[in-house]
Amino acid sequence: MPLQRTAGERLFDIGNALFMIVLSIATLYPFLYVLFASVSDPASFVQYRGILLKPLGFTIESYKMVFKNPMISLGYLNTLFYVGVGTALNILMTSLGAYCLSRQGLLWKNHMMMLIVITMFFSGGLIPTYLLVSGIGLMDSRWALIIPGAMSAYNMIIMRTAFQAVPVSLEESARLDGAGDLTILFRIVLPLSLPVLAVMVLFYGVGHWNAWFSAMIYLRTRDLWPLQLVMREILIQNATDNMMTSVGGGDRMPVGETIKYATIIVATVPILLLYPFLQKYFVKGVMIGAVKE
Known part of the structure; x- marks a missing residue:
């Protein structure tokens, strides 16, 4: 009843x-x-x-004028490169770090975890990072937006906790069959951790898609600019004149306003389309990496 x-x-x-x-x-x-x-x-x-x-x-x-702007197309291509290559490197580095720290019997594991957690609260700041990127020759290079942020400590901790949920018996069976650590990681642990892997792809991918500050600091060549930096120039600096060559002087102001909104839609819709495919993994992946220890 x-x-x-x-x-x-x-x-x-x-x-x-x-x-x-x-x-x-x-x-x-x-x-x-x-x-x-x-x-x-x-x-x-x-x-x-x-x-x-x-x-x-x-x-x-307004959309026709946006797509006629060569910087929009070039920004799209650059952003796709940063998202694709950057996310792949992020997943690789995070998976390797999380796998090592999730193994039982790792020497000084707790000490390494403590050092990693400290980096979440304290960092050198913008100036030391700029000097480091400049010192290793990454200025005005695509890799300046990818290598410095190759791994997130927060995401690695989430993935480490998810890896710890994989039964140890599977690893022991694989080692009896002659499997090494890389084989265990890529053929056993990662396939069993698809929810948290999807969450990591979402976190890193959206981060790369929305990134503009690092590009503004490290890139001098406009041909390397990501889409978000191009959009910033259009929205904040009112750089719409090059998209309105065929518009009369009196009509430039109203058309310029709608161009700004069209640019926002063009830059936002692609990443929104990614969410429906990853949403079913999102809650499960975050909970796996958040509650189990």
Whole structure:
């Protein structure tokens, strides 16, 4: 027999549902505003004030101008390189470090973990990092955005905890068959840790996709700029003139406004498409790496 709910419990459920609806709307509306603004008629948009619930007219001229900008295409290619190569290196380095620290009987394991945890709270800062990157010859190089952040201590601890959940008997059986550590890692441990691996790909991939500050510090050649740095130039420095060569002088300001919103959509949608494929692993992967010890 189901338990009868009290009036207070029902009232709490209603209030909780209303709160979540309001929170969802508050979270979703900024993205919808940007989307509606990007396809709105520029002249109507700059004159409009208030909440935007639908496009003001409909035009995709702003998107055409964005894709005609060679820096957008080049920024996309650079970002795909940084995301692909950077995430692959991140996963490799994090997996190797996590596997070593998850093995029983590792000499000075606790001391190494303590040193790694210390780096999460204390760091040299921007100037020593800049001097290091400059000293090893990575300035104005793609690798300046990849090598310095090859491994995250936080992510390695999560992955280490997930690796500790793999039964030791599987490793012992593999060693009896002559398997070495690399074989055990890549053919046993990683395939059994797909949820946490998917979370690491998401964390590192989104980090590389959104990164712009390191590029601004270390890159001088514009052809190496990632998409986010190109977008920063368009949004903050109002660098839209090169996308409006065919627009008359009086129409440049309204078109420039909608170009900014179109640029945001172009830079945001690809990474949003990644979430549905990794979401089913997200909670499980984080919980595996967070609660088990």
